[in-house]
Amino acid sequence: MDFFDVIEKRRSIRKFLKRPVEAEMVDRILSAALHAPSARGSRSWEFVAVTDAALLERLSTAKPDGAAFLKNAPLAVVVCTDPGKSGPAIEDAAIAAVIMQLAAHALGLGSCWIHFRDKAFSSSQSSGAFIAALLQIPSHLQVECAIAIGYPDQAVAPYRREDLPKDKISHNRYGNAKPA
Numbered sequence: 001m002d003f004f005d006v007i008e009k010r011r012s013i014r015k016f017l018k019r020p021v022e023a024e025m026v027d028r029i030l031s032a033a034l035h036a037p038s039a040r041g042s043r044s045w046e047f048v049a050v051t052d053a054a055l056l057e058r059l060s061t062a063k064p065d066g067a068a069f070l071k072n073a074p075l076a077v078v079v080c081t082d083p084g085k086s087g088p089a090i091e092d093a094a095i096a097a098v099i100m101q102l103a104a105h106a107l108g109l110g111s112c113w114i115h116f117r118d119k120a121f122s123s124s125q126s127s128g129a130f131i132a133a134l135l136q137i138p139s140h141l142q143v144e145c146a147i148a149i150g151y152p153d154q155a156v157a158p159y160r161r162e163d164l165p166k167d168k169i170s171h172n173r174y175g176n177a178k179p180a
Contacts, residue, residue: 006106009158013110014069016150020051021075025107029149030077032103036096044086045093048078048135050146058134059146063119063127070114073148078131080141090117093144100147110152117144 001009026049038044050056051074059078060071070076079097081089097113104111121130128143137143170176 001106006102008161010102010105010111011156011158012112013150013152013154013156014112014148015152015154016073016110016148017153018072019074019151021109021150025109026051026075028107029100029103029109033077033079033096033100036092036099038092038095039086039088042086042089042092044082044089045096046080046082046141047096048080048137050076050078050135055134059131062116062121062130062134063114067114067116067146069112070146070148073150075149076114076146077149078135078137078146079144080137081144082141084140089142090144097145097147100149104147104149108151109149110154111147111149114146114148115144116146117142 030047030049033045033047034043036045050059056073056076057071059076060068062070077100079093079100081093083089086092101111101113116127116131119127121127131137131143131146132139132141166178169178171178
């Protein structure tokens, strides 16, 4: 699968087969994340790969909505960042997370981003604090998101080229359509 096939066909997958992701595939996905660009080469991101079913079930409760499907994923990679290492540490983490999703798709796996930064686990605890305690993540790191990964148990059609919102693109100045 070439790069543009990966970009054009990747869609968020929230249903996974009850099949573990092979260790070599996990290693390739994590290696891809380690190749992600970061501001000034700061590598302000860190990752926690979770395959333990009990931990995945607990992670699925980390926010009231949008994380429940994690309990059925065979793998989640929690993406953390060290804000002290880079001003745009959040952006560094986001880039690495997307690269993991593209790598997963290239390997025939499905994935879905689960946003945790600035979300609430309860009225007294953030999702990030809950996850940090659960996974023993040091206090200098901030939990940004998790990427659920596994063999897809659903088919989601790629976006059709003619349905892409091309009006979101300007040329040279905002609002300029593509030159003829």
